[in-house]
Amino acid sequence: PSPPSSVIIIGAGVSGLSAAKVLAENGIGDLLILEASDRIGGRIRKEKFGDVSVELGAGWIAGVGGKESNPVWEIAAKLGLRTCFSDYSNARYNIYDRSGKIFPSGIAADSYKKAVDSAIQKLKGLESNCVEDATNRTDFTLTPKTPIELAIDFILHDFEMAGKEFLVADERGYEYLLYKMAEEFLFTSEGKILDNRLKLNKVVRELQHSRNRVTVRTEDGCVYEADYVILSASIGVLQSDLISFRPPLPRWKTEAIEKCDVMVYTKIFLKFPYKFWPCGPGKEFFIYAHERRGYYTFWQHMENAYPGSNILVVTLTNDESKRVESQSDEETLKEAMVVLRDMFGSDIPDATDILVPRWWNNRFQRCSYSNYPMISNNQVINDIKAPVGRIFFTGEHTSERFNGYVHGGHLAGIDTSNAVLEEMRKDERQKGKQNQNF
Numbered sequence: 202p203s204p205p206s207s208v209i210i211i212g213a214g215v216s217g218l219s220a221a222k223v224l225a226e227n228g229i230g231d232l233l234i235l236e237a238s239d240r241i242g243g244r245i246r247k248e249k250f251g252d253v254s255v256e257l258g259a260g261w262i263a264g265v266g267g268k269e270s271n272p273v274w275e276i277a278a279k280l281g282l283r284t285c286f287s288d289y290s291n292a293r294y295n296i297y298d299r300s301g302k303i304f305p306s307g308i309a310a311d312s313y314k315k316a317v318d319s320a321i322q323k324l325k326g327l328e329s330n331c332v333e334d335a336t337n338r339t340d341f342t343l344t345p346k347t348p349i350e351l352a353i354d355f356i357l358h359d360f361e362m363a364g365k366e367f368l369v370a371d372e373r374g375y376e377y378l379l380y381k382m383a384e385e386f387l388f389t390s391e392g393k394i395l396d397n398r399l400k401l402n403k404v405v406r407e408l409q410h411s412r413n414r415v416t417v418r419t420e421d422g423c424v425y426e427a428d429y430v431i432l433s434a435s436i437g438v439l440q441s442d443l444i445s446f447r448p449p450l451p452r453w454k455t456e457a458i459e460k461c462d463v464m465v466y467t468k469i470f471l472k473f474p475y476k477f478w479p480c481g482p483g484k485e486f487f488i489y490a491h492e493r494r495g496y497y498t499f500w501q502h503m504e505n506a507y508p509g510s511n512i513l514v515v516t517l518t519n520d521e522s523k524r525v526e527s528q529s530d531e532e533t534l535k536e537a538m539v540v541l542r543d544m545f546g547s548d549i550p551d552a553t554d555i556l557v558p559r560w561w562n563n564r565f566q567r568c569s570y571s572n573y574p575m576i577s578n579n580q581v582i583n584d585i586k587a588p589v590g591r592i593f594f595t596g597e598h599t600s601e602r603f604n605g606y607v608h609g610g611h612l613a614g615i616d617t618s619n620a621v622l623e624e625m626r627k628d629e630r631q632k633g634k635q636n637q638n639f
């Protein structure tokens with residue numbers, strides 16, 4: 202029998218690990234995972250903050266309770282991962298203005314309706330497949346202008362709230378799920394992966410590909426060869442110049458990669474000596490209405506997840522994320538305290554600690570997740586996913602239905618490995634035919 206094919210998987214996030222697991226289960230022994238950072242998990246990452254574990258990347262298991270079951274939810278349930286249901290429905294009734302007054306529920310409901318109507322109008326225009334037309338048809342009076350309209354617009358468009366969402370609130374972190382997945386096919390001992398098929402701190406810089414082989418070069422000068430490569434680097438990394446391809450990727454591929462927007466989403470954690478914000482039912486999420494869209498708009502207290510932790514989280518996106526990433530944490534802390542004092546008065550205590558993740562400036566991420574423009578058709582995602590010779594592309598950004606989510610990454614990894622296995626079978630059949638002819 203011909204020797205089994207070899208596969209190199211680039212990246213040990215959820216998609217890379219899911220892909221590797223499928224290959225291992227299908228008897229592909231010659232398997233190598235090259236991960237640029239010093240850990241597995243990618244955009245699933247916990248960190249100790251105060252006395253608890255907080256999730257810097259993915260925090261929620263989304264899309265639970267829909268028509269289809271979410272496989273990540275099922276794995277989490279099997280492992281007994283602790284989660285809390287997030288009820289966002291009341292957030293719009295906890296909107297503070299700059300003087301600390303909560304907007305009356307009637308005004309909040311009106312603004313909310315206006316924002317939803319505007320979104321529907323836009324969508325209808327886009328569905329007619331004419332962008333210009335869509336812009337023209339949007340009623341100008343529906344464009345958000347006031348602080349409360351801007352705040353609601355931000356929440357509607359910059360957050361992906363899909364189905365029921367459960368916040369992972371487990372000291373072992375969301376990443377525990379990935380360690381357990383890895384344990385099923387990699388050699389581990391005392392919670393550590395000791396298998397030499399996983400190589401950390403291996404930054405892939407070049408993929409040279411021919412009809413029969415792929416040669417992978419890493420930043421530390423190592424060279425690896427395989428029959429196939431599965432590349433799980435994020436859409437942000439694909440848009441950057443971290444990895445070069447020889448020969449270069451075809452134009453249809455690079456154009457598709459450029460068409461996908463990247464979303465930067467930053468959760469800033471603040472620790473306080475005591476609670477000064479309202480707790481209790483319907484109070485977990487609250488909103489700050491400011492004349493600058495997305496300026497420290499969306500807040501959450503962590504009392505439901507970790508009672509007594511005295512931690513608040515504020516979420517920033519895109520330009521605000523990039524701005525905050527480029528300044529010192531002290532400056533960010535000062536800004537956040539001004540906002541909190543607007544909402545809760547001048548005598549609240551200063552935060553004693555702050556944690557600001559930097560996904561945009563991380564050269565192994567360059568984004569938080571993919572965000573396909575509403576008008577993009579399936580062709581863009583199909584082109585991003587399509588293999589180029591023996592290089593197969595995976596990752597959340599290649600998931601048609603769940604891009605941007607952990608379960609999207611998980612399902613994409615499985616799909617990509619199945620596609621590689623199919624290709625191997627084709628290869629085998631081809632070789633068999635050639636031998637017969639000979």
Ligand code: FAD
Nearest residue numbers: 212214215216237243244259260261405569596597607610
């Ligand atoms: P990654 O996890 O990015 O894995 C790719 C791996 O490739 C990384 O480990 C990276 O280091 C490595 N790599 C990159 N370049 C190279 C190279 N040149 N050589 C070698 N290795 C390389 N999803 C949800 O479902 N719910 C949420 O609540 C949620 N919130 C989020 C909040 C934030 C702040 C962020 C950042 C993401 C969030 N997501 C959420 C999205 C979710 O985290 C991702 O969709 C998912 O984890 C992506 O997995 P992946 O395997 O596709 O990519």
